[in-house]
Amino acid sequence: LNSADVVIVGCGFYGATVAERCAAELGAKVVILERRDHIAGNAYTEDDQETGIEVHRYGAHLFHTSNSEVWNYVNRFAKFTNYSHRVFTRHQDNIYSMPMNLATLCQFFGRAFTPEEAKALVAEQSRELGGRRPVNLEEKAISLIGRPLYEAFIRGYTAKQWQTDPRDLPEHIFTRLPVRYNFDSRYFSDKFEGLPENGYTALVENMLDHENIQVYCGVDFFDVRKLIRKSAPILYTGPIDRYFEYSEGSLGWRTVDFEKEVVNVPDFQGTSVMNYADESVPYTRILEFRHFYPDRSYSPEKTVIFREYSRSAGMSDEPYYPINTAKDDAVYARYKARAKIEEGVIFGGRLGTYRYLDMHQAIGAALKAYDKLKLMISTSGE
Ligand code: FDA
Numbered sequence: 001l002n003s004a005d006v007v008i009v010g011c012g013f014y015g016a017t018v019a020e021r022c023a024a025e026l027g028a029k030v031v032i033l034e035r036r037d038h039i040a041g042n043a044y045t046e047d048d049q050e051t052g053i054e055v056h057r058y059g060a061h062l063f064h065t066s067n068s069e070v071w072n073y074v075n076r077f078a079k080f081t082n083y084s085h086r087v088f089t090r091h092q093d094n095i096y097s098m099p100m101n102l103a104t105l106c107q108f109f110g111r112a113f114t115p116e117e118a119k120a121l122v123a124e125q126s127r128e129l130g131g132r133r134p135v136n137l138e139e140k141a142i143s144l145i146g147r148p149l150y151e152a153f154i155r156g157y158t159a160k161q162w163q164t165d166p167r168d169l170p171e172h173i174f175t176r177l178p179v180r181y182n183f184d185s186r187y188f189s190d191k192f193e194g195l196p197e198n199g200y201t202a203l204v205e206n207m208l209d210h211e212n213i214q215v216y217c218g219v220d221f222f223d224v225r226k227l228i229r230k231s232a233p234i235l236y237t238g239p240i241d242r243y244f245e246y247s248e249g250s251l252g253w254r255t256v257d258f259e260k261e262v263v264n265v266p267d268f269q270g271t272s273v274m275n276y277a278d279e280s281v282p283y284t285r286i287l288e289f290r291h292f293y294p295d296r297s298y299s300p301e302k303t304v305i306f307r308e309y310s311r312s313a314g315m316s317d318e319p320y321y322p323i324n325t326a327k328d329d330a331v332y333a334r335y336k337a338r339a340k341i342e343e344g345v346i347f348g349g350r351l352g353t354y355r356y357l358d359m360h361q362a363i364g365a366a367l368k369a370y371d372k373l374k375l376m377i378s379t380s381g382e
Helices: 014-025 068-072 102-109 115-129 137-147 148-164 199-207 221-227 326-340 360-378
Strands: 007-010 030-035 045-047 052-056 063-065 087-091 094-098 192-194 215-216 232-237 251-262 273-276 286-287 303-312 345-347
Touching: 007 014, 014 030, 014 199, 014 215, 014 360, 045 199, 063 360, 068 360, 087 148, 094 102, 102 115, 102 148, 102 273, 115 137, 115 148, 115 273, 137 148, 148 273, 345 360
Parallel strands: 007 030, 007 232, 030 215, 087 273, 232 345
Antiparallel strands: 045 052, 063 192, 087 094, 251 303, 273 286, 286 303
8 A cells, every 4th residue: 555656545437447547558556445345336236146147236327428538448348238228117007118208298198199299288288387487396397397297207206216295305406307209218318328248347347457456345445544655646536525524514315225136037027127106106116137138148037126215315325316405515515625625635436526427427537537646646756
């Protein structure tokens, strides 16, 4: 630890990208400290012991980006499949395509629409507020898509996600509810999409496969901090409030509980992700991992599913989605100001900057951070 040119806290996509660049381009000696017993952060994938099916321990991770620099970068470390994500949602006794598209609308209203007819109907149903400014999330959603679609597809799901009545949630959570007025049922509309052929853990392993990179799993930065050479720059991708010992307050996150079940059928739901829109069902969605890799020869006898339950995170829970209340944002602004003047430390990643980042955004931001860190590393030994 003492001889490292740079110390990286956290081995998610953000930390791994910076580590790879520092080692491969600068020849710097990199030490990564990871609190968990594995690499790859929240994107970690592993084979389920009972079924042999590869699962995503921290929830479904789909790679998609329109950034060709990021796409070319990840493709250096893994081949990607041509998986194209599609999501369905169950409402009462029917299953619809999500995000809402022309197929969803025709099925829901029981009529054939042209794109223009569907647009006109949604516009008419969105007029309920009569031009008044929406004051909560329910009103905002109604002003965007109208009450029938809101009540079927948004109300119950949102209430479960936030464990709060949408009338008590701020309107700014939704800026835009996507309705596609065509039959495109792909979940993402990015230029590039796919899954790493051997999973995310193997991809990150390849990124870190360099003689100058040493990874210590099961090590918390705060336990070994004293051993780090004073002049070695640190890239910190852990929670920013913890770094400053919660002195400005703690930041609010939502977490997700996963309930795993092995089911003795070849196929449980016919697709990888099924949302449950109704409030009477306690979970928000069910993931069935075998569908991520339809070409793999998994055993037809069993399948593994995760039911997802959403709730706000306590101190000992995994922080997943930032809540970003006005209070949270004010607290974060204070940490951010302190982070700016913290000598020798760069804060990055979703936990270090208190924002939701997709994997491609984390990698893109890490490539930028590397450019900044590069200057610090070249001067650290002087
Ligand atoms: P990440 O959390 O991966 O890594 C940070 C690491 O730091 C962790 O491993 C943590 O243990 C470690 N750490 C923290 N404190 C430490 C300390 N004191 N000492 C040592 N180590 C410490 N993205 C996407 O593109 N497509 C998708 O489908 C999804 N799906 C998705 C589902 C769910 C449920 C979530 C929560 C997130 C997603 N994501 C996603 C987002 C994706 O997980 C995210 O982009 C990456 O995790 C960001 O990488 P980071 O390296 O910033 O954080």
